[in-house]
Amino acid sequence: xxxxxxxxxxxxxxxxxxxxxxxxxxxxxxxxxxxxxxxxxxxxxxxxxxxxxxxxxxxxxxxxxxxxxxxxxxxxxxxxxxxxxxxxxxxxxxxxxxxxxxxxxxxxxxxxxxxxxxxxxxxxxxxxxxxxxxxxxxxxxxxxxxxxxxxxxxxxxxxxxxxxxxxxxxxxxxxxxxxxxxxxxxxxxxxxxxxxxxxxxxxxxxxxxxxxxxxxxxxxxxxxxxxxxxxxxxxxxxxxxxxxxxxxxxxxxxxxxxxxxxxxxxxxxxxxxxxxxxxxxxxxxxxxxxxxxxxxxxxxxxxxxxxxxxxxxxxxxxxxxxxxxxxxxxxxxxxxxxxxxxxxxxxxxxxxxxxxxxxxxxxxxxxxxxxxxxxxxxxxxxxxxxxxxxxxxxxxxxxxxxxxxxxxxxxxxxxxxxxxxxxxxxxxxxxxxxxxxxxxxxxxxxxxxxxxxxxxxxxxxxxxxxxxxxxxxxxxxxxxxxxxxxxxxxxxxxxxxxxxxxxxxxxxxxxxxxxxxxxxxxxxxxxxxxxxxxxxxxxxxxxxxxxxxxxxxxxxxxxxxxxxxxxxxxxxxxxxxxxxxxxxxxxxxxxxxxxxxxxxxxxxxxxxxxxxxxxxxxxxxxxxxxxxxxxxxxxxxxxxxxxxxxxxxxxxxxxxxxxxxxxxxxxxxxxxxxxxxxxxxxxxxxxxxxxxxxxxxxxxxxxxxxxxxxxxxxxxxxxxxxxxxxxxxxxxxxxxxxxxxxxxxxxxxxxxxxxxxxxxxxxxxxxxxxxxxxxxxxxxxxxxxxxxxxxxxxxxxxxxxxxxxxxxxxxxxxxxxxxxxxxxxxxxxxxxxxxxxxxxxxxxxxxxxxxxxxxxxxxxxxxxxxxxxxxxxxxxxxxxxxxxxxxxxxxxxxxxxxxxxxxxxxxxxxxxxxxxxxxxxxxxxxxxxxxxxx
DNA sequence: TCGCTGTGCAA
DNA sequence: TATTGCACAGCGA
Numbered sequence: 001x002x003x004x005x006x007x008x009x010x011x012x013x014x015x016x017x018x019x020x021x022x023x024x025x026x027x028x029x030x031x032x033x034x035x036x037x038x039x040x041x042x043x044x045x046x047x048x049x050x051x052x053x054x055x056x057x058x059x060x061x062x063x064x065x066x067x068x069x070x071x072x073x074x075x076x077x078x079x080x081x082x083x084x085x086x087x088x089x090x091x092x093x094x095x096x097x098x099x100x101x102x103x104x105x106x107x108x109x110x111x112x113x114x115x116x117x118x119x120x121x122x123x124x125x126x127x128x129x130x131x132x133x134x135x136x137x138x139x140x141x142x143x144x145x146x147x148x149x150x151x152x153x154x155x156x157x158x159x160x161x162x163x164x165x166x167x168x169x170x171x172x173x174x175x176x177x178x179x180x181x182x183x184x185x186x187x188x189x190x191x192x193x194x195x196x197x198x199x200x201x202x203x204x205x206x207x208x209x210x211x212x213x214x215x216x217x218x219x220x221x222x223x224x225x226x227x228x229x230x231x232x233x234x235x236x237x238x239x240x241x242x243x244x245x246x247x248x249x250x251x252x253x254x255x256x257x258x259x260x261x262x263x264x265x266x267x268x269x270x271x272x273x274x275x276x277x278x279x280x281x282x283x284x285x286x287x288x289x290x291x292x293x294x295x296x297x298x299x300x301x302x303x304x305x306x307x308x309x310x311x312x313x314x315x316x317x318x319x320x321x322x323x324x325x326x327x328x329x330x331x332x333x334x335x336x337x338x339x340x341x342x343x344x345x346x347x348x349x350x351x352x353x354x355x356x357x358x359x360x361x362x363x364x365x366x367x368x369x370x371x372x373x374x375x376x377x378x379x380x381x382x383x384x385x386x387x388x389x390x391x392x393x394x395x396x397x398x399x400x401x402x403x404x405x406x407x408x409x410x411x412x413x414x415x416x417x418x419x420x421x422x423x424x425x426x427x428x429x430x431x432x433x434x435x436x437x438x439x440x441x442x443x444x445x446x447x448x449x450x451x452x453x454x455x456x457x458x459x460x461x462x463x464x465x466x467x468x469x470x471x472x473x474x475x476x477x478x479x480x481x482x483x484x485x486x487x488x489x490x491x492x493x494x495x496x497x498x499x500x501x502x503x504x505x506x507x508x509x510x511x512x513x514x515x516x517x518x519x520x521x522x523x524x525x526x527x528x529x530x531x532x533x534x535x536x537x538x539x540x541x542x543x544x545x546x547x548x549x550x551x552x553x554x555x556x557x558x559x560x561x562x563x564x565x566x567x568x569x570x571x572x573x574x575x576x577x578x579x580x581x582x583x584x585x586x587x588x589x590x591x592x593x594x595x596x597x598x599x600x601x602x603x604x605x606x607x608x609x610x611x612x613x614x615x616x617x618x619x620x621x622x623x624x625x626x627x628x629x630x631x632x633x634x635x636x637x638x639x640x641x642x643x644x645x646x647x648x649x650x651x652x653x654x655x656x657x658x659x660x661x662x663x664x665x666x667x668x669x670x671x672x673x674x675x676x677x678x679x680x681x682x683x684x685x686x687x688x689x690x691x692x693x694x695x696x697x698x699x700x701x702x703x704x705x706x707x708x709x710x711x712x713x714x715x716x717x718x719x720x721x722x723x724x725x726x727x728x729x730x731x732x733x734x735x736x737x738x739x740x741x742x743x744x745x746x747x748x749x750x751x752x753x754x755x756x757x758x759x760x761x762x763x764x765x766x767x768x769x770x771x772x773x774x775x776x777x778x779x780x781x782x783x784x785x786x787x788x789x790x791x792x793x794x795x796x797x798x799x800x801x802x803x804x805x806x807x808x809x810x811x812x813x814x815x816x817x818x819x820x821x822x823x824x825x826x827x828x829x830x831x832x833x834x835x836x837x838x839x840x841x842x843x844x845x846x847x848x849x850x851x852x853x854x855x856x857x858x859x860x861x862x863x864x865x866x867x868x869x870x871x872x873x874x875x876x877x878x879x880x881x882x883x884x885x886x887x888x889x890x891x892x893x894x895x896x897x898x899x900x901x902x903x904x905x906x907x908x909x910x911x912x913x914x915x916x917x918x919x920x921x922x923x924x925x926x927x928x929x930x931x932x933x934x
Numbered sequence: 935t936c937g938c939t940g941t942g943c944a945a
Numbered sequence: 946t947a948t949t950g951c952a953c954a955g956c957g958a
Contacts, residue, residue, distance in 0.1 A: 588955050589940050609940070617941060641942060645953055669949055673945085680951045683944035691943080716945090716948095772947035782947075843946080851948045855945090887945045887949085 013138035040093035187246025343506035364422035366513035393506025397498035454667035550659030698930035711889035724807035773847030823856035865913035
């Protein structure tokens with residue numbers, strides 16, 4: 001039988017779903033006018049409808065636990081003993097949910113002496129044998145033990161949305177070799193909720209490790225002698241408990257229930273009964289959704305049903321309700337904000353057309369999308385809001401059915417394509433990508449309020465709520481009001497009905513528009529309009545394309561490397577325990593500090609961190625290398641770092657195309673640099689030989705392509721040379737000299753040919769130090785030399801490069817006067833602490849005064865280069881793509897036929913991006929992977 | 935589960 | 946007591 005025709009059975013764990021639904025809304029419970037908390041029934045019905053609509057089950061049943069004790073209580077009297085009394089709201093909800101289930105004509109299955117999981121487990125196995133595909137719907141992860149090729153765990157996931165786990169996913173999730181090990185895992189780690197003890201001190205990590213080695217709880221107990229230290233003791237002392245825990249965690253598959261295929265068939269619901277229940281609970285929207293014709297009793301007109309037209313006098317949706325005698329109780333707190341605003345729900349084709357026409361008559365509009373995910377490449381829009389003037393907002397809900405949504409959006413194609421309309425948004429890169437996911441292209445001109453504020457106050461925060469409070473003196477309705485606090489219980493946008501979202505959504509568009517009105521004049525006041533319109537805004541689209549393109553990752557090689565690293569780590573771990581005389585968590589600085597400095601007493605006066613713990617950082621340990629354990633720890637740290645942060649993490653972040661798609665943050669770094677997250681592609685290792693292995697995993701798209709890396713050589717030093725006008729430094733660059741050698745020759749007063757590697761190293765460190773605003777102390781630390789020598793070095797440096805010294809003084813003096821510094825393109829950074837009487841605070845501002853213009857100018861330059869390169873590339877119809885930016889480096893996936901062209905043109909465009917007093921030099925390399933391209 | 939701390943990777 | 950970032954593990958509220 002093929003999958004399509006397979007019988008599809010859904011088994012719901014009623015109690016677990018009720019609990020989850022109740023607590024999901026615990027911070028904003030749904031209370032109806034009678035004071036009844038209806039969170040659980042509402043959540044349950046929503047889940048049920050979702051399944052019936054989207055999953056099309058052929059068969060369905062709900063299992064409830066009965067309150068009677070089960071066989072587990074007989075096995076272990078403490079079972080579930082610590083469980084708090086069921087909240088009253090839930091006790092009330094249970095019979096309601098049961099009534100709803102009955103009204104849906106869905107069979108309820110309950111069996112005294114057994115829990116829902118036993119019942120569901122037994123049924124699922126029987127169903128599997130009868131050719132069913134079974135989905136067990138529950139948030140409870142214990143069900144994972146039941147999964148097989150025909151049985152799936154259908155789990156409301158932590159992030160909202162749904163997780164469907166088959167055998168492969170379960171093994172991946174728990175990091176196990178076999179499904180039956182799920183019970184061993186649960187037996188070992190226990191379960192606080194059910195008061196199953198497990199082995200104290202053994203968490204998921206240790207449990208998995210043990211199971212990998214010895215397969216089962218019994219296997220571990222048989223081999224307890226092979227374990228060491230505390231772990232051995234723990235297992236030994238809790239043998240029986242572990243076995244018992246495993247038994248408790250084991251779901252019974254022989255519950256005496258009949259699998260009656262016929263009785264489980266999905267049937268039409270009892271409409272009359274459901275309407276009655278929904279009305280009783282005051283589920284108005286639900287009622288409309290399930291039975292569109294049905295008029296709710298005693299209900300205010302829906303906002304979308306108003307007859308007023310676009311434009312015209314603002315008329316609040318909620319205001320109308322207040323005019324009705326019976327309605328006042330219907331007004332919720334969050335409505336107060338929107339009482340005088342004209343926010344509308346646009347929920348018909350007719351109204352979409354009207355709205356589109358209205359928007360086309362405008363010269364600017366703010367828009368905002370509501371979506372299912374924060375990841376712009378995966379997010380699906382569930383609605384879009386528009387505003388064209390203060391206190392106005394229109395919200396267009398979009399179906400989760402892609403085709404449907406595209407149809408609705410088609411009404412607005414002309415609007416988005418119209419290059420005469422300014423599109424205003426907060427973090428537009430995200431919204432544009434979300435629409436792109438449905439093949440809707442948004443054309444400029446653009447105004448991004450986040451980017452605008454980034455140029456106005458680069459080191460402040462740029463989220464909309466903060467901006468609104470700062471510039472509009474108004475606190476918008478928080479997203480949490482709609483979705484609940486984040487965490488496990490946070491709802492997903494997709495689950496919220498449009499009428500509950502629309503005011504929030506409209507407000508975002510409204511606020512965004514108002515912010516633009518405030519921020520736009522400030523941009524011109526500060527002279528950063530061109531930076532905004534000619535640099536940051538065009539860059540936005542380029543970054544979006546780079547993110548969308550992603551970079552090919554050789555996950556296989558990393559997975560192989562992970563095994564190698566894992567073995568080396570295990571080895572080091574053994575040695576370290578041996579040398580320390582006991583087992584401990586090496587990666588816990590706290591525990592490590594105690595071992596090294598209390599137990600082993602490696603030094604008399606150990607350094608402490610600001611919180612009073614022993615400092616065990618790299619440079620401290622480097623000084624203690626004479627102890628064998630220290631070298632091993634440093635090695636362990638390096639290996640662990642590489643494994644956890646890169647080797648294991650990167651493959652997990654690849655999307656279905658096998659590529660990693662970072663997010664570039666354009667409004668984070670106070671200096672104007674970009675930053676990169678999920679993953680951060682700007683800190684991929686390169687220095688250590690082990691780190692280099694990771695770069696090798698960044699590979700060209702396929703054999704027809706090569707990696708090409710183009711990086712500015714010494715940009716920041718060149719910028720400093722240009723800014724300071726220091727003739728000897730400029731000359732050195734013009735002659736193409738090695739700048740650090742040239743510096744060393746000057747500072748140490750020798751011929752360049754006489755500069756040795758140590759002199760060059762010191763000069764190099766000094767050069768970097770200068771850019772960062774170094775002190776003698778800092779330099780002495782960095783070079784591990786006496787402070788006096790460091791001071792001499794700095795003095796000599798300024799003597800040889802007097803203009804550099806003068807430049808630095810001038811920058812600081814200017815900053816004291818105006819309290820900001822500027823880059824070449826006029827990007828500002830405010831330094832209000834520069835006149836502080838506090839030495840430390842002022843010092844920080846002074847270093848920023850030196851560093852920010854240099855680092856920021858470098859950022860300006862490469863951004864300009866990116867724009868020029870993308871502009872050129874788009875005229876050439878190339879297969880090659882720009883895929884990464886790492887501060888002074890651009891990386892391209894280049895088609896082999898285009899390599900010569902790309903190499904020459906990219907180099908030329910980068911070098912000519914900006915004209916300064918020293919030449920900009922760019923080195924281009926190529927190879928099969930990122931390492932070779934350098 | 936969240937936020938903090940210590941640590942370490944990059945330019 | 947050197948600039949800008951991001952992410953990990955551990956740990957305690």
